[in-house]
Amino acid sequence: MSQHTDTRPHPPTCTPARAARELGVKRAELDLAVHLGRVRTVPDEGGGGRRVPHAEIERLRAEPDFPESFLEEVRTVGTGEAARLLQVSPARFSRLARLGLVVPVRFYLNRYRAVVWLYLADELRRFAADGSNAPMLSGRTPTDLKQRLTEGTDxxxxxxxxxxxxxxxxxxxxxxxxxxxxxxxxxxxxxxxxxxxxxxxxxxxxxxxxxxxxxxxxxxxxxxxxxxxxxxxxxxxxxxxxxxxxxxxxxxxxxxxPRPTHTPGPKPRPDSDTACAPDTACAPEPPTAPEPSSAPEPFSAPEPRTVSDPEPKPRAHPAPTPAHAPRTQPPPTPAPEHAPRPEQTPRLLPVRTRRPLLKWLRRKERARQRA
Incomplete structure (x- = not known):
């Protein structure tokens, strides 16, 4: 056995595109054969589209006259070629299609956005071979069918x-x-x-x-x-x-x-201090009366500052009272009689320079020289 021989087993199925390449046909022809039930497909286990088993490919290859017989079964024709197969005019064939006597298998839109209907050539040959359809292929159209065409039936x-x-x-x-x-x-x-x-x-x-x-x-x-x-x-x-x-x-x-399932979240656990006994229910506590505010401290005047004293630290503000406590305004405190006054630094006068005087003397000298 040669070392280049591929002995790996083929997967049991393949995609429609690969199956078309292995069969030597177009993808559209294979899809039409699948729709007609000519080729068996299986669903993809991974959730994708349909897949073609390799056994089905081997069965088609083993048929006589493949691929000519296969292509003839899926061959589609338009209105002009269909009329030639039935040996009628294109207008008569269009009337037969509008009345539903021949069924299209596909359609597409051309560049002018006109609908082009396609028919199976094999079905058209069987329609022409049926003797009961001979009055529809030649002679005058029956009155009831002509009335339906006049009403716009399609x-x-x-x-x-x-x-x-x-x-x-x-x-x-x-x-x-x-x-x-x-x-x-x-x-x-x-x-x-x-x-x-x-x-x-x-x-x-x-x-x-x-x-x-x-x-x-x-x-x-x-x-x-x-x-x-x-x-x-x-x-x-x-x-x-x-x-x-x-x-x-x-x-x-x-x-x-399937519907979405609602999963409730964990319930909050009560604190050990505020938890109630299992046999007793928690009752609301009675409101407590606000405590009277304490008397304000007596006011003391600040001591006089000196140059060597450090900067005084800001005094901390008292904590705010609760919102439910009543506000009480402290009584006015009388000012002390002999409060020492802080030392005042002497006011310094601006120092005048001699520059304005020098400018004035120069101006006088230039005026004297010009005179």
Missing amino acids: LRPRNWRGRHLGFLLRQTETPWQRAGALAALLDPAQLAELVPDPYERAHLNRSRPALPAPGTPGSPSALLTLAITTADDPDEIAWLRADLTQALTEARATCPA
Whole structure:
């Protein structure tokens, strides 16, 4: 055995992108095959998206005429090529699609924000081979169908939503995922009415699968796509609401939505001095009368300061009395009769310099010289 031979075992599953590379097909073709049930996928144990088992890749490789047969099954065509497959004009094929006789499998917006519907080529060939559809491919359109076209009937968005819902339901494994697939096609106002509990609605939104959303949120392309992916027919809305109500009932019975649990904090422990006996209740203490304030100390005049005495220290203020104690004004203290007066320092006069006199003498000398 060569030393360069890789004997490491392959992981049991891989991502859809890697599976498309190993099969030699495009990612969009593999995704369509998954939606059609042509390729089996399993949920990711780590909570990510769907994964493709390696056994499924080996099964597809072992089929005869792979990948030609696989690509032919997932081949999609637009209106022009679909009309050529049915051997009708593009206008007649558009009328057949608006009446719901052919169901689109995908759609996208072109650079002019026009909706381009795509159809499975295999389904169109089967539609043309069915003899019961021959009157729709040739001759005049029946009167009742023509009346519906005149009223503006267009079942392409609704048929796409019904088909896409079938794709989503095939990938669900829990009741909440099934409810999320149904809720993905309803308006948020409908969900708020059906699921008033905010915790259940948040859990339901986490289980909703992602729908096609080209462009940034709020852009014209995103708004047009949102109008296509949201149910608008009254009977379709009623059908989705009934199925969602039943799915929510099963989900609540199987696994209720998680809710935040309130954990009370530790209770404060009473102090040992103020704690009451277990058999006796703590009674409020009676208010105590304020104590009368003590008599003020007699006033004494400060001693005279000398030059050599140090600076006197500031006298500490008495502690403030409690707010509930009454204030009493001390009686006036008479001044002492023979209080010594502090020594006064002699006032010093400003010293005059001789500079102004010298200036005056110079001015007199210059005036004498000029004279």
